[in-house]
Amino acid sequence: MAPTVLICDDAIFMRTMVGDILQQAGFEIVGEAETGTQAVEKYKQLRPDLVTMDIVMPDMGGIDAVREITKFDPKARVLMCSAMGQQSLVVEAIQAGAKDFVVKPFQPSRVLEAVQRVLG
Amino acid sequence: MDPSRYAELFRTESREQLSVINRALLALEQGEAMREPVDAIFRGVHTIKGMSATMGYTAVAEFSHELESLFDKVRAGDQMLSPDLMDAFFAAADALEDGVEQAREDAPMTASMKRVLERLNDVAGGRSTSEFRVVKPSDVLRITSEQPVPVEALDGPGMLITVTQSANVLLPGVRAFMVIQRLRAVGEVAAAVPTVDALQAATTPQRFRVRLVTSAGESEIEQAVRSVGDIDAVTVERREGSSAPSATPVAPGGERRAQGRRVTDQLGVDELGLPADKGATPRARHVRIELSRLDTLLNLIGELVIVRGRLQVLAAGLHAPALHEAMADATRLVSDLQTEIMTSRLVPVGQIFDRFPRLVRDVARQLGKDVLFAIEGKEIELDRSVLDEIGEPVVHLLRNAVDHGLERPEVREAAGKARAGRLTLAAQRDRSSVLIVVRDDGRGIDRARVLARAIEQGLVDATTKTLDDDTMIRCISHAGFSTAETVTDVSGRGVGIDAVQSKVRALGGSLEVQTAAGAGTTVTIRLPVTLAIVRALLARVGGERYALPLTHVRETMERGPATIRQVQGRDVLVLRDEVMPILRLRDVVRLPMGKDEAHEEIVVIERGDRRAGLVVDELTGQEDIVVKSFDAVRDGASLFSGATILADGAPALIVDVGNLL
Numbered sequence: 001m002a003p004t005v006l007i008c009d010d011a012i013f014m015r016t017m018v019g020d021i022l023q024q025a026g027f028e029i030v031g032e033a034e035t036g037t038q039a040v041e042k043y044k045q046l047r048p049d050l051v052t053m054d055i056v057m058p059d060m061g062g063i064d065a066v067r068e069i070t071k072f073d074p075k076a077r078v079l080m081c082s083a084m085g086q087q088s089l090v091v092e093a094i095q096a097g098a099k100d101f102v103v104k105p106f107q108p109s110r111v112l113e114a115v116q117r118v119l120g
Numbered sequence: 121m122d123p124s125r126y127a128e129l130f131r132t133e134s135r136e137q138l139s140v141i142n143r144a145l146l147a148l149e150q151g152e153a154m155r156e157p158v159d160a161i162f163r164g165v166h167t168i169k170g171m172s173a174t175m176g177y178t179a180v181a182e183f184s185h186e187l188e189s190l191f192d193k194v195r196a197g198d199q200m201l202s203p204d205l206m207d208a209f210f211a212a213a214d215a216l217e218d219g220v221e222q223a224r225e226d227a228p229m230t231a232s233m234k235r236v237l238e239r240l241n242d243v244a245g246g247r248s249t250s251e252f253r254v255v256k257p258s259d260v261l262r263i264t265s266e267q268p269v270p271v272e273a274l275d276g277p278g279m280l281i282t283v284t285q286s287a288n289v290l291l292p293g294v295r296a297f298m299v300i301q302r303l304r305a306v307g308e309v310a311a312a313v314p315t316v317d318a319l320q321a322a323t324t325p326q327r328f329r330v331r332l333v334t335s336a337g338e339s340e341i342e343q344a345v346r347s348v349g350d351i352d353a354v355t356v357e358r359r360e361g362s363s364a365p366s367a368t369p370v371a372p373g374g375e376r377r378a379q380g381r382r383v384t385d386q387l388g389v390d391e392l393g394l395p396a397d398k399g400a401t402p403r404a405r406h407v408r409i410e411l412s413r414l415d416t417l418l419n420l421i422g423e424l425v426i427v428r429g430r431l432q433v434l435a436a437g438l439h440a441p442a443l444h445e446a447m448a449d450a451t452r453l454v455s456d457l458q459t460e461i462m463t464s465r466l467v468p469v470g471q472i473f474d475r476f477p478r479l480v481r482d483v484a485r486q487l488g489k490d491v492l493f494a495i496e497g498k499e500i501e502l503d504r505s506v507l508d509e510i511g512e513p514v515v516h517l518l519r520n521a522v523d524h525g526l527e528r529p530e531v532r533e534a535a536g537k538a539r540a541g542r543l544t545l546a547a548q549r550d551r552s553s554v555l556i557v558v559r560d561d562g563r564g565i566d567r568a569r570v571l572a573r574a575i576e577q578g579l580v581d582a583t584t585k586t587l588d589d590d591t592m593i594r595c596i597s598h599a600g601f602s603t604a605e606t607v608t609d610v611s612g613r614g615v616g617i618d619a620v621q622s623k624v625r626a627l628g629g630s631l632e633v634q635t636a637a638g639a640g641t642t643v644t645i646r647l648p649v650t651l652a653i654v655r656a657l658l659a660r661v662g663g664e665r666y667a668l669p670l671t672h673v674r675e676t677m678e679r680g681p682a683t684i685r686q687v688q689g690r691d692v693l694v695l696r697d698e699v700m701p702i703l704r705l706r707d708v709v710r711l712p713m714g715k716d717e718a719h720e721e722i723v724v725i726e727r728g729d730r731r732a733g734l735v736v737d738e739l740t741g742q743e744d745i746v747v748k749s750f751d752a753v754r755d756g757a758s759l760f761s762g763a764t765i766l767a768d769g770a771p772a773l774i775v776d777v778g779n780l781l
Contacts (some may be wrong), residue, residue: 082291084290
């Protein structure tokens, strides 16, 4: 069965791109979230194998969302999607429980490598 | 990946973000709040930056990066806001918008983008421009670790691990931090060179060493390090005095490791349990569809509706119960399909309304007016294509209102009004129509003055006593006709409210103007919710048939002996307590008188609070008609808003009912 993914990003552009990359690699996109709050809710509801998480989102940011998700499910596998220049935020996200990160602009091969690492 | 698809997504989404940014800038300027708008702007700019960088649109990426940095300062309280800075921000939002529209791969910043950035720099407090250059990865968090490297800390018991990161690692500091984190899961990090803090801040690939006190073996450690990714080389050497690998449960990190294993086991169990869970979870998912596909669907359903009508007519003539049953099913399914397609095309008017506050602000500033602008009913939905068409006329009405309607603050004050003029843009549902209302509390239109001027210029007959809306609109939009003191470049010349009116009528809608001198003007646009398919009454006059869209139909009745009376030599319809004028469609379309008028029927039509009885020979039924519009006639006297093919295949003209009133 294809691994399931929840994509969290406030930009449809980014969700589409990440979704395309993962779908082509055989993943099943089971949900999308535009805010941190949605991400947490949808994680609880969908229990996906993988979560991709943007850092800057309205309402609740990605780092707080990772914290909430990890609190709910310490086994959650969250991949942070960061922009250049967000070094300290990414460190914070890793401390909050994210398993790995990719840096925008995305290169499909890099995204897939990171995903493989996260799914171990 | 299909690049053109992403390019389109980029533009669509950037436009949305820009409208968010503009709204937030307005909120910021009005001082409603600080934190939320600044956050929203930051996020919007950040999103555009991320997308444009992905697309390779360097100019947009760099420009938005600069803006983002500045807003980060505002957010942190390091940058004060001033009116000048706000203006510069608005200019920057415009430049960003232009950049988005013209974005090309690898294009450098345009001269105007650079100018805007310079202006931002100037007003942001005389910072040197160098501070605003694009931050390269290597510029971020350059923390030099000049503190003495405690190499001796590496001496001691445990494993000495040397890690070399790949040359192309992104955010090497974070990767290094992850290595440390993974190592902490298998043992105790006794020392790291450079220090953990320095590593975390590193911006170039690192070669670093860690002494780890652990019970784990070499290969396990190497695996832990490599699991981080972007690692070129790992060496693990056992140091003197380190404990041999053993099952000692008290070894630092050992317990955590054991937990890690259990977690893995549980994962397996969970994965088996997943399918049942997922089957029970409802998923709301969205796809984006090109508008042209929705248009094609709409055209197809339109044709299908016509064919259905013809089939019904054909089937009605046959005695075949099974056929009628199948026809009934098909009819219902086509109706359901039509509803679904229509619904899928509806979008909230907020999609275009949201960009108007910015427009009103700019116009108001340009003209030195003080305007309180309010939007109501953003959630009201309209067909996408109607909404696209209506944007321009609404812009025109808003400009007009600010330019000609609202007075200058001092004039208002002198007239005993609040300095700030009120301008409201509202959308409302009204049966099968949507009303878009532009209301101002400005000087209003002085009908008497317009009339006098119109007579003077020979636009209306010299004996005219009062001006109805349509004539007034025609007069005030007449080239060279102006009662305003000055012509400004805001509302433009020549293209007047008549352009608005013909656009609205081409959409099957109508325009009403209510105005009172000194008290303001309200312009109401009435639109059908959907454009292409409307429900219409079919009326026969002589041998011809006409479609009367239900938008303006209030009720219908048989002509009884008591319904039509003569008042002052004119026919009027007396309906309950109301008296209204009678119009004969036969006269309207200029057909010769028929022989037999005994079976006439009356359609009560209304627009706003005006009603009339429209007399036709016979009403032959109701039908969904597919509107084929023809170019609106601009002289303001057109009778028809379009044509259609009826169910029996015959063509019919669609009467512009709203315009008869």
